[in-house]
Amino acid sequence: MTWPELRQEPRPQPSLTQRPYLWLQGNWLFLSPEDLTESLRSLARGLPAVIRPPQGRPLSLDALGVDLPGEAGLEEALHSQVASCPGLGQDPTPPELWVQLLGPRGLLNVSPAEGAALLGLPPASFLRNLEALQAWADPPGLFARDLQECLLLQLRRLGRDPSDEATLLREGREDLEGGTLKHFCQVQDWDPGRLEAALAALRRLDPAPGRGLVPTRTVRPELSLLPGSDGSVDCRLLREHQPRVEWASDLPAGETDRRLRELLLHLGLRSRTLVRLGLALAHRQRAFLLDSAAPRAPLGLRTLSDDTGISPSTLSRCLNQTWAQTLRGTLPLAFLLARSPRRRPDLDYDTLEALLRDAQEKGLPDRRVAEALGLPRRTVTYHRLRLGLVPSNRAGTARPGARGPHES
Template sequence: MSFSTRLQIGQAPVFRMGHVINVLQMSGAELEDHLMQAARENPFLVMRRRRNAVVRAGNALDLPDVDRADAPTSLFDHVLRELAGLLAHGGAMERLVLALVEELEPSGWLGRGAAEIAAELGLAETLVAQALRLVQHRISPAGLFARDLAECLRLQLEDQGLRDAEIDKLLDCLELLETGGLAALTEATGLSGDRVEHHLARLRRLDPKPGVRFSTDLTLLRAPDVRVEPRGDGWIAIVKPTFETEVSVLPEVTGGSSPELRLALKQARALKQALDLRKGALEQIMHYMVDVQSDYFRDGPEALHPLSRSVIAEGTGFHLSTVCRVLNGLLVEGPHGIFEARMLCAQTASRGAEGGPSKPRVLSRLRAALSEESPACPLSDQGLADRLCAEGLRVSRRVVAKYRHELGFAPASQRRLRA
């Protein structure tokens, strides 16, 4: 008996795992491009366009060519593309960046400050503040990830090289412009009236809410990816393909095949397996979200429960980045119309109060209270907070003031004057 050594290298498991990770982390648009490129290079991959009605109203000739859209279609998609380099570091950096992205509001501002985010993550506030500063200077347009109007404008001035000591003084007192006018701002800053007017003219050319430019989402023109229907006493999510093509793998050729063809077949099968795993992840995540938000599908936005992507990741067992990618650009059709799946991730009105009411519910009740108030005797912010508390919605006066401003209602004193 003779013994010999032989080195045998197997790459198939690692190759398949790499496909799964890459496909899970791709957005719908990125996956579409990846599949089209793979089909051009691999003879065993066959791509078929999904047939469905993209247009629900109007003339198709009036709509843009959605399939050819190269630009990011939403604020969330845009920031993930812009911050891909930071996310690629993994570890604490990826965790911090994803936490900041999750707090991003449609205006482009952060929903809460570094201290609150640090407390939730269990990290030092200085570390979160440093990560935020890095993100603010990596992202474009300038002003995204600001915590308030002054910081948003300051970031844009820095980007244009126009920030100086005078305009910093003005930004620190900017809220006085609404209550006391130009005179109060001039007195607080110690600048002349002409200089204040000069700086205000410069500020008015900036964008106070840079995230709004991404609010027109072209994905709203295509068919939904998930349909939610009633089933018994609950609801069920029926998942369609998340991309506009279907992929099939041709059978292996008969007879002797070359090593190149055998490798191409392995790659095609690995990609198909990764797509199936991605579809499974999407189904699990959507089923979990529909179970948590079943009251919404029955009663509407007021019934939304607070639900963060971190909670979804914990409940489904997927990584937070996977949850974020799966929900990116995903459209859901339910009894209340078509909406982005991320809308189901409702924020808590009072972030520090665990188990508190959701932001959509508080906004809805606050809008109703402001619409029903007497013009001659409008409710103060504290009065509005007390009224919401009587309805079982415990929120602070500060939160009420913030949401009142979001709804476009002036303070009580100004509403009384207008009456």
């Protein structure tokens, strides 16, 4: 019996010209400029080179007011608290859905009726579970329906209910909002000193308990995607937000020269890849970047991966980490992606929001909007509730227990 000859074919090697990020030491595409500076200093140890940190001033993430996709925030910080809340009992609602009802301050950003509809709970069950979360969550004030309830929850946890400051919140809400505290003092027969003491106690409370759970972050925009003089989007690398490498003019040949050349090559490949990514986004989102009123074009990770030759998983991490200066302010590159419903890949969510607001003004019911857009009715209802749009009498009310669409 003759065995066939076995031949071991050479394994295909990845093309570094197509995927330059494979060259990068320590996943440099995922590093912030500060972390990249530390990585460069570690690699340059023993070399006649000086690593200069970025010179540009960093920007506060809180000041930018942008929600970064994938960024650790309230959902991660409160997941375990909601999951361990004893008052929820046998409620099967996933904890992350409760946290998604909160705004950045830790207060509900929907009405109780809308929250019950989004979670698929009866209104009575929703309110009962909400009160359990308010009593359990730490810091106190989380899951409040408004600022008044947030401060009252904090006073209750401090054992200051009843108290003068609690009375001021309950009985003097209209006077606090209208600036007519003199009228409140006359009705309650308070002297100015008693009022000032109650106000001082309220000022010591936290109107945004959720912000303390998310660490403050600063970011540095590394790309500029601003309108150019010829009507196109000018993609430019911001050198002031990049670490710099300085070295002596007469380097000794040999190992020292080779190490420094490799370091500069990797740094150059990172910059080139970021610019290529910026150019691809500028091409796909040209109208959005040139016109502050234009919506984002539908763009997913798979399409961007085909444009750049970078895997979707690598793109996802890089887009969340890299920031750019745009006509609309400083934004993460991930903001330039625009998801779309599976039934309508040509319709991005920005346009869908505008259409739903227009339908709200015209009093169109969800059924007619869904038929006109070619979407399931539950998809339209879900996004209308997410936007806080309440249907008119002509439009009818949302079906209780409506959940988010499976395809979106």
